[in-house]
Amino acid sequence: MLRDITLGQYYPADSPVHKLDPRVKLFGALVYIVSLFVFRGIFGFLLATIFLLFLIKICQVPFRFMVKGLKPIVILMVFTAVFNLFLTPGKQVLFHYGILTITMEGVKNAAFMLVRLTYLIVGTSVMTLTTTPNQLTDGLEKALKPLSKVGVPVHAVSMMMSIALRFIPILIEETDIIMKAQMARGADFEEGSLIVRAKNMIPLLVPLFISAFRRADDLAMAMEARCYEGGEGRSKMRPLSYRRMDYGAYLLLFSYLGGIIALRVFL
Amino acid sequence: MGIIKASKLVFEYIRRDEEGNVDSIQTAVDHVDLDVNEGDFIVILGHNGSGKSTLAKQLNALLIPSEGTLWVEGKDTKERENVRDVRRTAGMVFQNPDNQIIASVVEEDVGFGPENLGVPTEEIWKRVEESLTSVGMLKFRRHSPNKLSGGQKQRVAIAGVMAMEPKCIVLDEPTAMLDPNGRREVLSAVHELNRKKGITVILITHYMEEAVDADYIYVMDEGKVVMEGLPKEIFSQVEELKRHRLDVPQATLLAYELKKAGLPLPDGILTRQELAEELERCYVNYTK
Structure with a gap:
């Protein structure tokens, strides 16, 4: 299961989406998430679907990569759907048994919630799959630059984020190895009550933390050896500047958002 | 004076107790003298805890x-x-190799050093391309480091250093975590940099085989340089090496x-090839 996390897993390709300025993509993901919770009704849903399909088509990332991100949140999705299904009050009762009631509104809500969550994950993974973590944090750094004037360590935070993203797969692999090593010596991570299982995690977490600290130490030294001295005086491999394509993307984004809002207001 | 010169170098790890009093002093490097000329391939040998990493x-x-x-x-x-x-x-x-690669894409990692130095963007890309070519990793430029083998990762790390255009590279046991193939890959990349670009190499290792082609060898034990000389001179002193x-x-x-058993062989045979030839002569x- 651990290996299914697609967060921060860049998929290299040469599509127009890959070439967009990361700030556009960051902002785009934000706008898309907002739009998912703004739309109401079938037409809004259609527009959101078309927009997402269009993105998936042009970003040249295999569809299965995006769907992979859904696996870890299946349980969350089922929960949300079930709650919406049974707990939405409404006039048109479809099914009634004891305290369980399913209404037409409940079915609708559950379906839309499922769609929203799915689109949310797939939509944001379009962003993370087409943007390297470094670009992403570069984008974040530049977008938040004004905050550094009031003393927010923007560069340090974005550097920490990009390093964290880089080490996620390494630490996952390490967890796997430690887990197997402990299992080989009789540890059991799967049985017992929740408390027992939580306790059983300790022999897994302690070595993992120790190794993470050791890695952090090594990495800090390697960065220092390569003359890293914080954000001052650094040049950029990919300096961020908006090009025509980026303005086009903004235009598209805003017309999409406008469309969603219009559909909600007028329909 | 050579590119690197050390005179009576001492390094002590000082451990203090809670009140800040000196608890124990461990001398990791003990009066070491080094003199490395530009373009040399130097190997520093020593077993674990001999102080070679501290020196590096x-x-x-x-x-x-x-x-x-x-x-x-x-x-x-x-x-x-x-x-x-x-x-x-x-x-x-x-x-x-994992703990020294900063970025999630090979070329971005190689660019990290030049970025820190404030090298202009265009120049960074030129250097990234050159240094990846010099270690034979150009075709992996857009890959994630996580998908590379140990030897490849280590070559990326070398490219990352090369992009800063150093005159000298210090490699601190770069092959200790690699399999024999990876070890060969890394070593041949390093030798090529030394030969073609005239980069001074200081290779720290405990694998004797890696020292055979060196220009000069230092052997360390307990923080001191205990032997130094050409590979032939060093390796002819088998007993002495065993003592360290x-x-x-x-x-x-x-x-x-x-030879001990009575065959008339010369001292300082380093490779299988040489041994085969000498045996044939015998x-x-x-x-x-």
Whole structure:
């Protein structure tokens, strides 16, 4: 299961989406998430679907990569759907048994919630799959630059984020190895009550933390050896500047958002 | 004066108790003298805990000597304002390939050093391409480091250092975590940089085989340089090496044992090739 996390897993390709300025993509993901919770009704849903399909088509990332991100949140999705299904009050009762009631509104809500969550994950993974973590944090750094004037360590935070993203797969692999090593010596991570299982995690977490600290130490030294001295005086491999394509993307984004809002207001 | 010169270098790890009093002092490097000429391929040998890594970290000003002086291209590493120049001149590659790659894409990692130096964007890309080519990793430029083998990762790390255009690279046991293939890959990349680009190499290792092609060898034990010389001179002293808990290359060991048993072999045989030739000569002489 651990290996299914697609967060921060860049998929290299040469599509127009890959070439967009990361700030556009960051902002785009934000706008898309907002739009998912703004739309109401079938037409809004259609527009959101078309927009997402269009993105998936042009970003040249295999569809299965995006769907992979859904696996870890299946349980969350089922929960949300079930709650919406049974707990939405409404006039048109479809099914009634004891305290369980399913209404037409409940079915609708559950379906839309499922769609929203799915689109949310797939939509944001379009962003993370087409943007390297470094670009992403570069984008974040530049977008938040004004905050550094009031003393927010923007560069340090974005550097920490990009390093964290880089080490996620390494630490996952390490967890796997430690887990197997402990299992080989009789540890059991799967049985017992929740408390027992939580306790059983300790022999897994302690070595993992120790190794993470050791890695952090090594990495800090390697960065220092390569003359890293914080954000001052650094040049950029990919300096961020908006090009025509980026303005086009903004235009598209805003017309999409406008469309969603219009559909909600007028329909 | 050579590109790297050390005079009576001492480094002490000082452990303090809770009140800040000195609890114990461990001398990791003990009065070491080094003199490395530009373009040389130097190997520093030593078993675990001999102080060789501590010495390496001083070459890059990651550690500052407790006593004595270390000059990198004539610059004293003790002076705070020299640190940047020292690190630019002597790049460093570490043991664990995963813990020294910063970025999630190969080319971005190679660009990290030049970015820190404030190199203009276009120049960074040129350097990234050049240094990836020089270690034969250009076709992996857009890959994630996580998908590379150990040897490939280590070559990326070397490219990352090369992009800073150093005159010297210090490699601190770069092959210790690699399989034999990865080890060969890394070593041939390093040798090529030394031969083609004239980069001074200081290779720290405990694998004897890696020292065979060196221009000069230092052997360390308990923080001191206990032997130094050409590979032939060093490896002909099998007993002495054993005393410092080091092995000799297999071919050398076999030649040594054969000689002890009475075969007329010369000292300082380093490779299988040489051994085979010498044995053939023995056989020809014998049949005559």
